[in-house]
Amino acid sequence: MEENMSKLAIIGTGNMGYAMALAAEKKMSPDDICVADPLKEKVMGYATEFGCRCTTDNTEAAAFGKYVIVAVKVFILPGVLEQIRPVLEEALERGEEKVLIPIAAGVSIEKIKEILGEKLKNIPIVRVLPTVYAYLGCGLMSCSVADEDSRAEFEVLKDMLSEAGTFELMPENMIDLASTASGCTPAFTAMFIEAMADGMVMMGMPRTQAVDYVARGVYGGAALVLEKSRHPGEIKDAVCSPGGSTIVGVNTLEINGFRGAAMEAIHQAALKVLGKRD
Missing domain, CATH: 1.10.3730.10 (ProC C-terminal domain-like)
Structure with a gap:
């Protein structure tokens, strides 16, 4: 991938976070990837395998990457979004671009914007629901976007993570059904x-x-x-x-x-x- 390609942050080191990291490291420099998880032993495993930057601080990861993947359990997602919101707001005030990529079944873009608040109402959001076999390179990533700006960022993200498999853009009312069909x-x-x-x-x-x-x-x-x-x-x-x-x-x-x-x-x-x- 070109040297000027934007940096990627991955918050969460479960199956989906691992699949996204595995795909990213095949096209990006390890120096342009940062993985975050509260458990030090988990992120150290990523550092050993991928040679990427690692941290136990979600806000540090959110500050690092233009593209911020949040791959955590659904019940944890609101708390993580609240945690990184100030970082995203500060970036917006500096004119720095950020793109949020939440991975969470059943949580709509509207709900995510509600959690993020008024200041971040226009942040590009690409909602992605990968399948567990994405780490094999044959996954189906069901995707939906917030607006036209988000659609343009989807194309960049699709190229960045293409080694995970196929990225399908679809209306949001279909994304959870598509993820159920391919994910279950x-x-x-x-x-x-x-x-x-x-x-x-x-x-x-x-x-x-x-x-x-x-x-x-x-x-x-x-x-x-x-x-x-x-x-x-x-x-x-x-x-x-x-x-x-x-x-x-x-x-x-x-x-x-x-x-x-x-x-x-x-x-x-x-x-x-x-x-x-x-």
């Missing part, structure tokens, strides 16, 4: 892989091979959808030979409510994100 699926799929592997273990296959073979099958099916644009139903029909083992297994899944359970799982997860269930 790994957990559901992992349960499916584990259950299928258990079935093969029951038939005498060693567990290591059972997990590997089932996971490869899931990966292959996903690749056909993503890379070859095959419809899931088309893939299922192609594998199901008349009178064969696969159609017998499909029938068993249907009898036991597999499709309905999957639909209801993602439905309930989406309702939770949208605040429509406890």
Whole structure:
């Protein structure tokens, strides 16, 4: 990345913060990245792995970067925004540009602006909801922006963190649904892989091979959808030979409510994100 590219601050060292740091260090100088977390042992791990600047002071990180990613738990987010607000206000008074990138499901841009207050009502905000597999470079980052200025900053951010995967800009009323679809699926799929592997273990296959073979099958099916644009139903029909083992297994899944359970799982997860269930 060009030497004059703006500096990046990442507040929070969980899965999402790590994925963003991993993507950033592939295109930026470590000197242009600052990671913050109250726990010293966590940030020291980042310093060792990435060679970037690290601090236990969130305000120091916010002062350092033009682009400030806040990747903390939803219930912590308001407190962190309150903490760094004076730093952002002082930067604004000096004419220094800041762009806020909150990573928090269910917290709207309007709510974030409400927390930040009147002085920061025009700060560019790019709301990003990454997936846990972003650290593999194949994540989906669901994004929404506050205004046209924020849209321009989105393009810069997309380039800065492109090694994390695909950045999709969408209306804010879709971002939480998109994040639910892409973000919850790994957990559901992992349960499916584990259950299928258990079935093969029951038939005498060693567990290591059972997990590997089932996971490869899931990966292959996903690749056909993503890379070859095959419809899931088309893939299922192609594998199901008349009178064969696969159609017998499909029938068993249907009898036991597999499709309905999957639909209801993602439905309930989406309702939770949208605040429509406890």
